[in-house]
Amino acid sequence: AQTVTQSQPEMSVxxxxxVTLSCTYDTSESDYYLFWYKQPPSRQMILVIRQEAYKxxxxxxxxxxxxxxxxxxxxxxxxxxxxxxxAAMYFCAYRETSGSRLTFGEGTQLTVxx
Amino acid sequence: xxxxxQSPSNKVTEKGKDVELRCDPISGHTALYWYRQRxxxxxxxxxxxQGNSAPDKSGLPSDxxxxxxxxxxxxxxxxxxxQQEDSAVYLCAxxxxxxxxxxxxxxxxxxxxx
Numbered sequence: 001a002q003t004v005t006q007s008q009p010e011m012s013v014x015x016x017x018x019v020t021l022s023c024t025y026d027t028s029e030s031d032y033y034l035f036w037y038k039q040p041p042s043r044q045m046i047l048v049i050r051q052e053a054y055k056x057x058x059x060x061x062x063x064x065x066x067x068x069x070x071x072x073x074x075x076x077x078x079x080x081x082x083x084x085x086x087a088a089m090y091f092c093a094y095r096e097t098s099g100s101r102l103t104f105g106e107g108t109q110l111t112v113x114x
Numbered sequence: 115x116x117x118x119x120q121s122p123s124n125k126v127t128e129k130g131k132d133v134e135l136r137c138d139p140i141s142g143h144t145a146l147y148w149y150r151q152r153x154x155x156x157x158x159x160x161x162x163x164q165g166n167s168a169p170d171k172s173g174l175p176s177d178x179x180x181x182x183x184x185x186x187x188x189x190x191x192x193x194x195x196x197q198q199e200d201s202a203v204y205l206c207a208x209x210x211x212x213x214x215x216x217x218x219x220x221x222x223x224x225x226x227x228x
Binding site for chain 2: 004033037042043044045046047050052091093095100101102103104105106107
């Protein structure tokens, strides 16, 4: 079974600084998707960024980028120029290419200090 | 609205009572998912509907849990004889059902069983 591990329950960063959130996963599949979702106190999960495993190039969305290391099964999220609105719980998630369900990590609570 | 809508936002019930949680997916989305999020934890998959296919119920934790979906519209998650361990946020997501099959989430229902 696939598992997703986020080893940092909490992280903090100063406003305008850069922070990296870690995620590792375990799978025997060669093709799959990886996602980072953000969950603010409103509870609604918001997609931040996604990566297809067959793509070697790391995904980027504005201030958010990933470091995808397929051999190491690592998928970290880098947030540049952190803003107060980035404060939230961040979840890493995995999905098989042909699958439906998302498998989530336990989450990392990010605090942004002014 | 254009997003996934869930009701009620919060539900308090007594142990042993039945509850129904509702999810209204994004119009045109053929796939619908239910997840459970216990306090401080990641999301656990419960059930998945895709069009008129038989649902994937493999995540339902017990026979007290059931869900229905009429066509490609509203879904109802029912928990019978609620227990205190059922207390959680229940999140619904929908997707178009084809690549890349991004799941869009509602704000969830917070269920508290006293």
